[in-house]
Amino acid sequence: MAKLRPEQLAESLKKRLSPIYLVTGDEPLLVQEACDQIRAAARERGFGERELYHADPGFDWNQLLNSANSLSLFAERKILEVRLPTAKPGDKGGKVLQEYAQAPSEDNLLLVVTGKLDRNVLRAKWLKTLEEAGVHLQVWPVGPAQLPRWITQRLKAAGLRAEPAAVDLLASRVEGNLLAAAQEVEKLKLLTTETEITTELMASVVADSARYDVFGLVDKALHGDARGAVKSLQGLKVEGTEPIALLWALARDIRALVQISQASAQGIAFDRAAQAAGIWNKRQPLIQTALRRLKPGQLQQLLRKANGIDRAIKGMRQANPWDELLDLTLNLAGVQSLQPANERLALKL
Incomplete structure (x- = not known):
């Protein structure tokens, strides 16, 4: 299946819900929001239960297989969410993920969430098997050059517009931290009735940041x-x-x-x-x-x-x-x- 970027996810979810989603990247806000979108789309399609597994060292991967093969007591369909702290499931985990991906159940949606993948992991069999059976959503860091555009899009989604200088001011304050930028946009929504954010207004709101940042x-x-x-x-x-x-x-x-x-x-x-x-x-x-x-x-x-x-x-x-x-x-x-x-x-x- 296709590899997607975060901005492509919403349209993809409208068309079809994949049985498997692999979300990777080191940008926590974008990873979290992507997972939220996937869970919401799954709930709309009847996946009423969610089981969360943290695959730390020593995790018993048989738990995942047993759950995947058992009927839910509370809902007909369920989300199986696996978080991989190191992006390396080990031999046992890799085999379990491969086995699952070869015949995914219609009653389950597998959501695997992990950080940035290195070259060795990108060549791993378990990863390729998941990609073939599902969707790989790759979350890339938003660099300094892309940050103003990202802020502009965030403001637009909030029903706001801003002068280029105002966007640059916010970008310089957050220094690449998307969570901080998102918080400032939410603050603008709360503190102003204006839809056009001037540089002066942005400066006053940013200067009025919480005392404890x-x-x-x-x-x-x-x-x-x-x-x-x-x-x-x-x-x-x-x-x-x-x-x-x-x-x-x-x-x-x-x-x-x-x-x-x-x-x-x-x-x-x-x-x-x-x-x-x-x-x-x-x-x-x-x-x-x-x-x-x-x-x-x-x-x-x-x-x-x-x-x-x-x-x-x-x-x-x-x-x-x-x-x-x-x-x-x-x-x-x-x-x-x-x-x-x-x-x-x-x-x-």
Whole structure:
């Protein structure tokens, strides 16, 4: 089947619902919105139940096969969503995905979500089998040159128009962070009755940003400023910021740290690795500071914690997302808040 870009997905879903969707990429906002579109289209076609699997190391892939082959107790059709943190399911996972893709059930929709795929994964048999049986939606980073156009399209979807200079102003503020740009557009919808956004209006709204900025929090943590990061986290909580927005921002840079760390271990220059991970030049010193402080094992633990918080937010774990976001923020800043044994126990709950 076809490979699609995010902007092609809506039209494709209107025509036909594929039995399998593979959504890949390192842009959390676009990945999340694409998955939301697929789930909504599936619900409209009678897929009333959703089962979510996090395929971390040690995941029992037989769970997926057993669920795929069993009848649902609550709905005739169900969504089987598999999240691959490393984009590498391993031998067992690869075989299970291949087996499923060779004869997908009409009563199931398989949604596989993972990060950016490297060259080795692109040649994997499981990936090619999924592509042949379903749709591969590739989410690419929006670069500096494409960002103004992306913001313009976002404004249009919100029923707004903006002067080119106003768009450039917003693009310069968010520095490539699509979630921040989307939040600013939503804020414009709430704070103004005007449909034409002038540069002056954009400047006033952008200048009136929340006192505790989501991405300022992440930068403080990367810099090792635990006190400042925690203060920002508490401020954002008071202001009513959704936990998922904080997790997106934290997880994005944690994944970038893991990717750059692995590339550096292979002898790849930092500048090249940072560029491949989507880190803008202005933020590279922060990333370097964090990498000097955090070892590869610690980075993997941060990634596991982020996955655990995601499950907690979605009700898949009995845990307080805000408490765990505090723990994750402290750890990213270099403060070990729990004993390793307690961390492993917490992630299992």
